Amino acid sequence: MTKRTTPTRAILGSVAALALCAGAAQAQMVFTPGEGGFNWDSLEAFGAEHDLSGQTLSIFGPWRGDDQALVETVLAYFKEATGANVSYASSETYEQQIVIDTEAGSPPNIAILPQPGLIQDLVSKGFVEPLGEETADWLRENYAAGESWVSLGSYEGPDGSEALYAFPYKIDVKSLVFYVPENFEDAGYEVPETMEELKALTEQIAEEGETPWCIGLGSGGATGWPATDWVEDMMLRVQPPEVYDQWVTNEIPFNDPKVIEAIDEFGWFAKNDDFVNGGTGAVATTDFRESPDGLFASPPQCYMHHQASFIPTFFPEGTEMGIDADFFYMPAYEGKDLGQPVLGAGTLAFITKDSDAARAFIEFLKTPIAHEIWMAQSGFLTPYKDADAELYGSPTLKKMGEILLDATTFRFDASDLMPGAVGAGSFWTGMVDYVGGKSAEDVAGAIQKSWDANK
Amino acid sequence: MEGMAGQKSHLTWAVHISVALLVALWLFPTVGLLVSSFRTAEQISNSGWWSAFSAQKGQLPAIRISGDERQEDGLYVIDGNLFGTAETTLSAWGTSSREPEAYEPDTEVELKDGWVLGVASSGDFRLSAPQSFEGERLPRVFATATTPPEFTLENYGNVLFGTTAGAGVGQAFLNTLTVSIPATVIPILVAAFAAYALAWMEFPGRALLIAAVVALLVVPLQLALIPLLQLHNTIGIGKGYLGVWLAHTGFGLPLAIYLLRNYMVGLPKDIIENARVDGASDFQIFTKIVLPLSFPALASFAIFQFLWTWNDLLVALVFLGTDDDRLVLTARLVNLMGSRGGQWEILATSAFVSIVVPLVVFFAMQKYLVRGLLAGSVK
């Protein structure tokens, strides 16, 4: 039962409407148990095993605003099944907040973060509880490409031995290019199938006097991160995945020619005034949330936008995915024979203060229902094989899920895997400098220097 | 005394004009934000706020035809109006992003499959086809139109009542007050006693203490966060209002002592000496003479400290925590900005919501503020 009524929606904007849903979600559950194709049995079985009445569970995560409303719909079922009192909190500066809280000794029960690099820091300081071999086995068995998820959640503990500490939950696909199908039709463009075609299309659009790309790196204190996604995507398209892994662990230095090649591949798009909306100078200052607006302007200010699967949240109000806007897979070079690499990111849940409720929450994430509730709404992809793909809330999500399944190579966002000083510091700022006119060699050299300083 | 302006009338005019200019310069940025907070996202990104009051001619983003189809003379028809408001006037339109101004108003154009679309200058459209539109993607219309100035309260509705993340702004408002009031009053009390001691009592080490207070004025807050939260957790205060109050007290004290001491030193010496001769103790002198005399300074610091605690984000986040029911106003607004960062209308509105109370406090109490500052630094 939902309180999503049409008149409300019409009167208030979509923000308010979503918010109303959130308000409703807190009070009750968005999908009535027993109805729809959901795996309600898993919820019931889970509830029968875990009675946590009177206990409280504090969760700290990265999701704010609309996303917070969504995660709370999932938590409502946990609450209902166990009787536990769940409080979810987040903060604009959640990375700093979690460090302050753990260092000072007042951590939440469960923390959820999108940066494995940061989790590694916390683990090595002894702030995180291991999840146990049993959970690792479960991931191997039940997640598609399970081994890679286990290794993503495994870190070196304070004693130096590696173990599973974090549980991957909710992933994003990053190798996507968004566009407006009708603008493509009006101009007679085809969706490119290979990187060669994509580059040709870029040149063609520019020759016709139009602007092919909208690129915006602005993100307040995190300015620069969208460029790291670009570079990572290009890295997977010019080098085999093994090189990518070496890059992430700094086995090859950041200023290795292979990395510089990938940076310059990004530069091919971003450092050409004719290829980006507003010219190269605008790339670094345009806010990433504002950047896609150019797709929908009249006349169009650009035709393509590279971004992760979450970006439709920031499209203009009323934009309907699949009709007003769509996306295609950021293609690979036909000539390089590197298959279909996909770049992704995701969030991992881990225990920062052990309790029965915290353990139960990790068990809850193993139930299909914990995935299905979010899937059936928006912005959620999962590699969990038992979660019913038919439940994806929209054809768009399903299509993203398919890209994930078609991937011959899946790699996690490199900047999230690198140490914080690099992946959330010099890599970001370096990309801003690069777009600002510095050479790839200079920038990569500076990033490597900061990595050395961090060792 | 006549000031420099009073003597020559042409200079008076120059003064008036320069002041007006200065005020305009200072006011401009804020006014821009205020105006923006009453505009829709579309308006903000299409034209500068200074043109909000005049009619706008420009290309609107693509509008997709929508409506219920009905049958009419063997044709399937959808009609309606492109615009929400009546006053919008269309001057050209098109259906392709490449030729958005292809057609004049009041013309009919044939599209694919025998579809015929006509758009009038009022924005009324009529789309007809020999077969049903069922399952078809309806065309987009690119309109060049003149829109009258339009203002909306929707942004405020969204920010104030769209409870995106649990508890609403009302709760946050209350939380902020709960933080601000004690965090303003406690440091004043503590600082007043200290300032009196530093101003009027003789004891060894006084100069050193005064210097220390000044030195502590520059301690970067970020440094103190973790050691202090650690301390709070160890002694059992944990995260909560008590912790925030104490933290604000600590952080606010140097400025309070500095300002109040400066003021108290300037009080007439004879009054205090006379009272001493009459046998009054320092406690009596303080409560009966100095405190009432220092009222303007106390009030001025109260405003400063209130503004600071009201606008504070960092201390509240760290010492109060990020639980929904404890979020202060700034934290809630920043969260809202975090998920909506690119959208000026939300940014502008939240910024305004957050500065309303400080502005009211300031305007209500500025008399004391000016008086207090005046006396505090002029000797």
Added chain:
Amino acid sequence: MHPALQAVLTIVIGLGGCIGYFWFSNQLFDKVLFPARGPNIGRNIRRAEMIRPWLFLFPAIFALGLYLAYPVVATFWLSLTDRDQGGAFVGLANYQQMLREAKFWEAIRNNMLWLVVVPAASTAFGLLAAQLTDRISWGNIAKSLIFMPMAISFVGASVIWKLVYDFRPIGQEQIGILNAFWVWLGGEPQTWLTITPWNNFLLMVVLIWIQTGFAMVILGAALRGIPEETVEAAIVDGANPFQIFFKIKVPQIRSTIVVVWTTITLVVLKIFDIVLAMTNGQWQTQVLANYMYDKLFRAFDWGVGSAAAMVIMLLVSPILVWNVINARREMR
């Protein structure tokens, strides 16, 4: 319990405790321990005189010590240890590492620029505004409006100014007033915040905008405190208004100007929110406080972060010395 009720209760307890402490301790002093009567009256008064200042100062010293001095000491220690909290002692290695970083020197350079420009400009504008608004009928309204930015948080101020500096590509209508004005003059739209070194000044404008009101109010008060005879004498001597202002008035309020300058300097040393929100130190706009924040919370390098904090503390020492000298002079 309802938070509002809880708040009221705690306010009462907190304030009661505070007032109680001062009242009871002083009563204890005057009535029980050292009564100003009886056989030992002289000794009692002397002893009370000796101890009472500390009675008055104790809560303040306690809070200052715990909340500010202790973190400073802890920070000094951290700046000598490894990157983790509680890491091994490494001597001056953190300082050495910091001195090798280009970003640090950029921050020092910019901070110096800020320290020169912002206090000077705020004081100058404040003085100008104070003098001009002094004698006109709507002076108080003008003062209030100029003071208003003081009431706006740094976050709010950053939003306001981001809108001012906003950039749209050529051909689109500008929504930032600076670019709109620039284009109207015939220029090409600029991404203002990326143009070194001018972007530093654009960030400073924000702080000047905030601090001018503060300077204006204090300086205005000082101007009014000037004895009228000195000005009248100058008028009789035929001085023009500019001479009166610069030769007669300004010298007389020099000490107030110094106070204003100092206070704004202290604010500048800590400036961080504006830079973080608007450029995050990119495009050569780094400042020390933001550099420190970066090290603490991005790189989790407590060693270097603390070392940067110590540098900020060091920069304040001239003001410190000046204040000690001043306080000594006051003590006569």
